[in-house]
Amino acid sequence: MDESQLRLDGNAAAGILREVFAMDVSGAQEACASCGTIGWMGAQHLYMYPLAPGAVVRCSTCGDVLMVLVRGGGRYRLALPGLRWLEMREPVQAPPET
Amino acid sequence: MARAAVQRRLTWRRGRVTRRVDETPRVRTLVLALEEDWPGHLAGQHVDVRLTAEDGYQAQRSYSIASAPEDVGQLAITVERIGDGEVSPYLVDELTEGDQLEFRGPIGGYFVWDETPGGPLLLVAGGSGICPLMAMIRHRAARGSRVPTRLLYSSRSLEDVIYREEVDLLAARSDGLEVFHTLTRDRPAGWTGYARRIDLEMLTEVGWRPDEGPLGFVCGPTPLVEAVAEALVQLGWSPDRVKTERFGPTGG
Numbered sequence: 001m002d003e004s005q006l007r008l009d010g011n012a013a014a015g016i017l018r019e020v021f022a023m024d025v026s027g028a029q030e031a032c033a034s035c036g037t038i039g040w041m042g043a044q045h046l047y048m049y050p051l052a053p054g055a056v057v058r059c060s061t062c063g064d065v066l067m068v069l070v071r072g073g074g075r076y077r078l079a080l081p082g083l084r085w086l087e088m089r090e091p092v093q094a095p096p097e098t
Numbered sequence: 099m100a101r102a103a104v105q106r107r108l109t110w111r112r113g114r115v116t117r118r119v120d121e122t123p124r125v126r127t128l129v130l131a132l133e134e135d136w137p138g139h140l141a142g143q144h145v146d147v148r149l150t151a152e153d154g155y156q157a158q159r160s161y162s163i164a165s166a167p168e169d170v171g172q173l174a175i176t177v178e179r180i181g182d183g184e185v186s187p188y189l190v191d192e193l194t195e196g197d198q199l200e201f202r203g204p205i206g207g208y209f210v211w212d213e214t215p216g217g218p219l220l221l222v223a224g225g226s227g228i229c230p231l232m233a234m235i236r237h238r239a240a241r242g243s244r245v246p247t248r249l250l251y252s253s254r255s256l257e258d259v260i261y262r263e264e265v266d267l268l269a270a271r272s273d274g275l276e277v278f279h280t281l282t283r284d285r286p287a288g289w290t291g292y293a294r295r296i297d298l299e300m301l302t303e304v305g306w307r308p309d310e311g312p313l314g315f316v317c318g319p320t321p322l323v324e325a326v327a328e329a330l331v332q333l334g335w336s337p338d339r340v341k342t343e344r345f346g347p348t349g350g
């Protein structure tokens with residue numbers, strides 16, 4: 001199978017990212033250190049199961065690695081090689097109006 | 099919309115299956131009862147589901163929440179059975195009413211629609227990719243929203259169309275929701291809808307013009323999502339008005 005078929009959106013890593021971040025990262029904005037593009041983490045390319053024991057997020061414009069999160073043996077290792085900045089928002093999670 | 103003051107830690111919960119609905123021969127909906135502390139969800143969000151074997155081995159997958167936020171106290175996921183899959187055959191064939199399922203959520207802050215982004219909506223689904231879009235359609239109906247919305251929905255055959263009756267009923271309300279089906283493999287005699295994979299021409303006919311300020315949500319198997327997103331950009335849509343949710347290699 002062609003690897004591109006396994007590609008997901010950064011949005012699909014929102015669960016594992018909440019294991020280390022207090023706030024939602026999929027709805028955060030980011031700037032790629034390589035190409036300078038500003039985008040949403042949820043819209044970047046994600047490579048996760050079954051290719052990686054964690055999550056690899058790549059810039060959807062230039063393909064460079066923005067973030068790697070590996071989990072195992074009771075540890076989390078987070079690498080942020082390609083992020084110039086990351087801007088999270090206060091929670092927008094709201095119960096439905098009744 | 100009111101902002102919740104605190105976002106709780108995302109923890110694993112257990113929900114009891116209260117109902118199963120056969121949607122198609124390969125697809126089943128599971129309705130889970132929610133505890134009081136469920137924070138509510140936004141249309142388009144998903145949950146992570148975790149299965150644990152007796153020897154401790156765990157498998158985890160994501161499933162979109164298909165029910166509307168207004169449908170309080172419960173949550174529906176709709177799962178397509180992937181023949182050699184690790185998780186989906188169990189969810190579709192073995193989990194029954196009264197069983198517990200472990201999950202966490204609601205998850206995802208990007209692929210969500212809560213009526214405020216406005217603009218006419220284009221929803222494009224392939225197979226089970228309809229699930230998060232159905233939450234948006236149900237949310238829209240529950241709110242009495244009249245945001246002009248077009249759904250372009252690709253299935254293999256008519257019997258593979260998930261939520262067919264409900265979608266057609268909602269479209270018949272003539273409140274601004276229009277539904278276009280395309281059947282890629284088998285068509286019933288006399289079928290007048292589309293009969294091919296979604297392409298540029300179909301998106302030109304069904305989709306909005308970029309200058310109408312549309313917002314697009316595209317969901318389904320990765321190859322379909324990428325083809326549709328590329329075609330929309332080719333048609334002049336700004337990439338940041340096309341939100342995608344790739345489900346991976348699977349699905350119709």
Ligand SMILES: Cc1cc2nc3c(=O)[nH]c(=O)nc-3n(C[C@H](O)[C@H](O)[C@H](O)COP(=O)(O)OP(=O)(O)OC[C@H]3O[C@@H](n4cnc5c(N)ncnc54)[C@H](O)[C@@H]3O)c2cc1C
Pocket residue numbers: 001006008011012050051144159160161162163175176177178179180181182183184185186187226229230343344345346347348
């Ligand atoms: C955000 C999100 C939301 C989702 N929502 C839904 C939903 O609402 N409903 C739904 O039905 N699905 C949904 N999915 C898909 C779901 O998470 C699972 O991927 C799907 O159910 C298949 O899981 P499985 O364990 O049954 O199959 P798996 O065991 O994961 O295998 C799936 C299939 O892909 C093939 N495959 C996988 N990886 C490879 C590889 N590396 N090489 C070759 N073949 C491979 C397998 O052979 C198999 O046929 C969603 C996915 C995401 C990311």
Ligand SMILES: [Zn+2]
Pocket residue numbers: 032033034035036037059060061062063064
């Ligand atoms: Zn880049």
